[in-house]
Amino acid sequence: MLDELRQAARRAGNERAVRKLLADCNSLLSERGEANSVAIAASLVERLEALPEEQEKGFFDSLARDFSPDPLAVLTAAQAYAANPNAQSQMALTQVAEPVRQELFRRINRAPGGTAALLRLRRALLGRFRAQKDLRAVEADLFHLLSSWFNPxxxxxxxxxxxxxxxxxxxxxxxxxxxxxxxxxxxxxxxxxxxxxxxxxxxxxxxxxxxxxxxxxxxxxxxxxxxxxxxxxxxxxxxxxxxxxxxxxxxxxxxxxxxxxxxxxxxxxxxxxxxxxxxxxxxxxLSPIPGFAAWLARKPQLDQLPGLKRGAGETLLAARQRLEEIAGPELSALNTATGVDKLDKDGEAALLALCAAYLLYVTPTSDGDPVARFHLDNGARLERLNPRGNMSRNGIKQSHGLMVNYLYDLNRIETSHEKFVQGEVVHSRAVASLI
Structure with a gap:
């Protein structure tokens, strides 16, 4: 009974704290709050930095519910813009369609420590994102603003x-x-x-x-x-x-x-x-290939990879078969440094062929390797695969010891980026020769 009373008192205290926090948010947004905005924003920053986890849910729920655009106002402005698409009606629509919480975040950001407080807020949001899908719009607003404020x-x-x-x-x-x-x-x-x-x-x-x-x-x-x-x-x-x-x-x-x-x-x-x-x-x-081993373990349909060149499917199927003969059906022997070291010349060639196919044909898809996507989208060229490049425990686990070189040709970065956006991985002849 005593524990229940304590829990009820704690919940009531958290609810009061959240209401006070939200009241100060509204004060910061009000006309009257403009005169005292520095003091109000500074107080908000201090409390957001120390916001207890048990108060986060109530605060985020209110940001999503009470600081969103007014649907009727948006509809009215949208109809006005559709009927008369001029600059004035466009600006009116933009004004009512923007969530008021974006202005709240802007005003908090003006206070000393405001930027750090908002980063802390997004960290907390990302931690709740999967469990609370209704917070997606709040997170999107913060992402939008931070992308602007942290422009390179x-x-x-x-x-x-x-x-x-x-x-x-x-x-x-x-x-x-x-x-x-x-x-x-x-x-x-x-x-x-x-x-x-x-x-x-x-x-x-x-x-x-x-x-x-x-x-x-x-x-x-x-x-x-x-x-x-x-x-x-x-x-x-x-x-x-x-x-x-x-x-x-x-x-x-x-x-x-x-x-x-x-x-x-x-x-x-x-x-x-x-x-x-x-x-x-x-x-x-000199980059890791963190997704390769997991992709290979899923036993993908190697002859059905998107963009695969004629005849390459048979080569990849033969490579997989050769590795299974050496390392077992699940390639379990390749999960140890000893097993990787025991690969013969044909086994190493098979591993390199499969990794080249992964980087060339899977990277442009949603299943692509994250590091490869980063560098290729950045305008790099897939240059060389390196067997036994990382024989640490993590290197073996992620890529059976393989590492990769991406080349940044400063004169061709934009061209390579554009090709990757269109689904093509720019690569060297050395990589092409592996398949």
């Missing part, structure tokens, strides 16, 4: 080095999402002269990296990740460097999920390095 034209690219603030370096270690940083010695090696690390920052969040990319300056295109992240390796003279290899890119802010930042960062880094180190002529990646 507003972002600052900064080089991160060993002399950067310790707090920033700690965030790099924490947010590295591709190749885990093994302590300070590892990070220091990644920041030596033959390495580069660049990050995007927003003026409203000057100490918070939004996304960063790690680059290795090398004599030739790399085929394996282990030498690049070996913290005991010695730095090489950058005068010997002919290749800039992007080997890791990490997003730091979950609230910006879906907001395109990485493609602009890679292009800006390439432009910067082209100016700093004119001897570098090749810009490429």
């Amino acid at each position: 034209g507003f972002l600052q690219m900064r080089k991160v080095d060993w002399n950067s603030p310790a707090r920033l370096l700690e965030k790099v270690i924490h947010h590295e999402a591709v190749h885990e940083v093994d302590g300070w010695d590892d990070l220091r090696r990644r920041l030596e002269p033959d390495r580069r690390l660049f990050a995007f920052f927003h003026p409203q969040l000057p100490d918070e990296p939004l996304i960063f990319v790690e680059v290795a300056l090398l004599p030739e295109m790399p085929a394996a990740i282990a030498p690049l992240i070996n913290k005991t390796s010695k730095a090489q003279p950058i005068t010997d460097s002919k290749v800039a290899a992007f080997y890791s890119i990490s997003n730091c802010e979950p609230g910006l999920r879906g907001v395109s930042l990485g493609n602009f960062l890679i292009k800006r880094v390439a432009e910067h390095l082209n100016s700093e180190l004119p001897q570098i002529k090749t810009y490429c990646t």
Whole structure:
């Protein structure tokens, strides 16, 4: 009984807190609120940053229900525009069709700390998205505004080095999402002269990296990740460097999920390095293929892949059969480093053929590899597949040890992007020869 009373009191307290929060939101939007908007917005920012999880649902439900456009007003304005499609009726329709919560978010964003509070709000929304589909419109409004506010034209690219603030370096270690940083010695090696690390920052969040990319300056295109992240390796003279290899890119802010930042960062880094180190002529990646092993395990109809060239289906079916003879019907032996190492020449060729087909023909579809889609949509070329490129546990699990190089030809980026949008993966002869 006592527990029930406590729970009821807690619910009542949460409901009162949400009502007060919503009342302040309405005050911020009111004419009277304009005079005190700074103080009201600052108070809202503080409370949104500390909004308890048990109060989120009520707040989000109200944003979806009470801060949406008036259907009758939208209908009336739409009919007026249809009857007389001039500038005035168009602006009237736009005004009533825009959810009032967008203006609420804009006013919150003007307050100190407002941008961070809204990012926190979208993080919470994304966590509830699947369970509460009615929040889709609220999330779409925040995504729309954040995409504008975090336009790369507003972002600052900064080089991160060993002399950067310790707090920033700690965030790099924490947010590295591709190749885990093994302590300070590892990070220091990644920041030596033959390495580069660049990050995007927003003026409203000057100490918070939004996304960063790690680059290795090398004599030739790399085929394996282990030498690049070996913290005991010695730095090489950058005068010997002919290749800039992007080997890791990490997003730091979950609230910006879906907001395109990485493609602009890679292009800006390439432009910067082209100016700093004119001897570098090749810009490429050494990338994982996180979706390949899972796709192969689903036993796709290899001879039915979209866009498959004549005769390639038989080649792929034979490759699958050869791998099954070596690794078993479920290819279970390829889920261990020992099994991958035991592949003979024919087995390795079969694995490369199947991966080439995955990247060439599946990437343009909704089932495509996310990393491949990112780079190809960004205008890169599928350049080379590398057996045993990543023999870590994660590399074996994701792609049976394979890694891939994507080539960024700065003079052909736009052309390659357009072809990918039309469903074509621009690729090298070396990749074509694998099938």
